[in-house]
Amino acid sequence: MKISSTALGALCAIRLAVTETSAESLNAMMKAKGKLYFGNIVDTNTLAEPNATEILKTEFGMFTPEYSMKWNFIQASQGKFTFDNSDKVVDWARKNDKQIRGHTLVWHQNIPDWVDAITDKASLTKVIENHIGKVVGRYRGRVYAWDVVNEVFNENGTFRNSVFHRVLGQDFIPLAFEAAHKADPNARLYINEYNLDFPGPKIDAMMNLIQSLQSKNVSIHGIGTQSHLTSNKTVDTVPAQLKRLASTKLDVAITELDIRLKRPVDDEKLAKQKQEYELVTRACLEINNCVGVSMWGVSDKDSWIPSTLPEFDAPLLWNKKFERKVAYKGVVGVLGGEPG
Ligand SMILES: *[C@@H]1O[C@H](CO)[C@@H](O)[C@H](O)[C@H]1NC(C)=O
Numbered sequence: 383m384k385i386s387s388t389a390l391g392a393l394c395a396i397r398l399a400v401t402e403t404s405a406e407s408l409n410a411m412m413k414a415k416g417k418l419y420f421g422n423i424v425d426t427n428t429l430a431e432p433n434a435t436e437i438l439k440t441e442f443g444m445f446t447p448e449y450s451m452k453w454n455f456i457q458a459s460q461g462k463f464t465f466d467n468s469d470k471v472v473d474w475a476r477k478n479d480k481q482i483r484g485h486t487l488v489w490h491q492n493i494p495d496w497v498d499a500i501t502d503k504a505s506l507t508k509v510i511e512n513h514i515g516k517v518v519g520r521y522r523g524r525v526y527a528w529d530v531v532n533e534v535f536n537e538n539g540t541f542r543n544s545v546f547h548r549v550l551g552q553d554f555i556p557l558a559f560e561a562a563h564k565a566d567p568n569a570r571l572y573i574n575e576y577n578l579d580f581p582g583p584k585i586d587a588m589m590n591l592i593q594s595l596q597s598k599n600v601s602i603h604g605i606g607t608q609s610h611l612t613s614n615k616t617v618d619t620v621p622a623q624l625k626r627l628a629s630t631k632l633d634v635a636i637t638e639l640d641i642r643l644k645r646p647v648d649d650e651k652l653a654k655q656k657q658e659y660e661l662v663t664r665a666c667l668e669i670n671n672c673v674g675v676s677m678w679g680v681s682d683k684d685s686w687i688p689s690t691l692p693e694f695d696a697p698l699l700w701n702k703k704f705e706r707k708v709a710y711k712g713v714v715g716v717l718g719g720e721p722g
């Protein structure tokens with residue numbers, strides 16, 4: 383094929399741009415290390431924010447919808463399914479060559495009152511199966527993984543008091559996994575939980591539950607450890623606990639990573655946070671069945687932390703002006719990039 387020098391110049395420019403982008407992309411660097419992705423959250427609110435969207439598109443490859451797939455957003459009244467926002471997110475991902483972690487099917491929060499009011503086993507079983515069948519079925523083949531059940535444990539390792547556990551006992555868990563598996567046999571199915579970052583009754587309970595589900599051949603493929611971490615407090619124990627979760631032979635993923643700093647934030651705390659992000663990233667790299675890491679947000683400006691835990695701030699990799707923090711450079715360094 384004959385090609386003009388102008389066209390060739392343009393082609394080279396495109397090639398260069400692509401190379402530059404991928405060299406800077408956390409997702410590309412993570413994949414070069416043999417992992418599947420570096421991910422983040424996205425939703426219609428984020429997509430309305432151009433600075434965040436640009437970073438998401440450039441840096442990340444796997445996306446968890448923050449709100450739009452939760453039960454009360456999709457089936458607020460019984461039998462009426464609304465997929466407008468979740469469709470937007472899934473379509474955005476498709477258009478931009480990104481993947482989706484679906485989130486979340488059975489969770490004690492963000493459920494409508496009509497679900498919470500159910501008191502008999504047969505009705506609740508049907509309602510769970512129908513909800514999961516419709517949601518997972520709609521996105522069959524378009525969602526890489528689902529957080530099938532979310533946050534089922536109390537801190538002391540007992541099962542949380544939810545409508546699901548009150549009515550069905552722990553049977554709601556295998557029930558949910560089998561319904562999801564039936565609706566999309568190729569999706570990776572996860573149990574997702576927080577505070578699995580340090581030893582204690584909660585991670586013990588998780589290990590016991592996994593063993594019990596595995597002994598019953600339940601279709602579960604992964605453990606999501608949220609890792610909403612507190613700097614200088616809950617980070618050092620992460621690598622050992624991640625190894626412990628991985629010893630189940632299931633996939634493990636860090637699903638909602640942020641590392642919050644106690645106010646007031648100063649350079650010393652930001653430097654500590656950098657080391658902590660390095661530690662967590664390295665922990666995933668060093669475990670074969672750790673498939674990837676997902677952040678819970680782009681900019682400190684948009685994090686859930688300051689409004690929910692006001693004594694903390696600045697948990698993410700970009701500051702409030704969307705500038706890369708030293709922690710970002712730390713992660714890039716661990717991934718073998720130019721820490722710059
Ligand atoms: C465990 O924690 C839950 C929630 O805080 C509480 O209701 C329950 O009584 C505790 N159970 C035990 C055995 O400590």
Ligand SMILES: *[C@@H]1O[C@H](CO)[C@@H](O)[C@H](O)[C@H]1NC(C)=O
Pocket residue numbers: 597598599
């Ligand atoms: C689980 O699967 C294994 C291997 O296919 C089989 O030997 C075992 O009987 C199954 N256990 C149950 C409880 O179904």
Ligand SMILES: *[C@@H]1O[C@H](CO)[C@@H](O)[C@H](O)[C@H]1NC(C)=O
Pocket residue numbers: 614650651654
């Ligand atoms: C970490 O916590 C200790 C006290 O537990 C404190 O002395 C130290 O200044 C903290 N370091 C940072 C960077 O926050």
Ligand SMILES: *[C@@H]1O[C@H](CO)[C@@H](O)[C@H](O)[C@H]1NC(C)=O
Pocket residue numbers: 432433683702703704
């Ligand atoms: C987002 O980017 C625009 C320029 O595209 C800038 O004017 C604006 O200040 C940025 N927003 C924030 C919060 O940094």
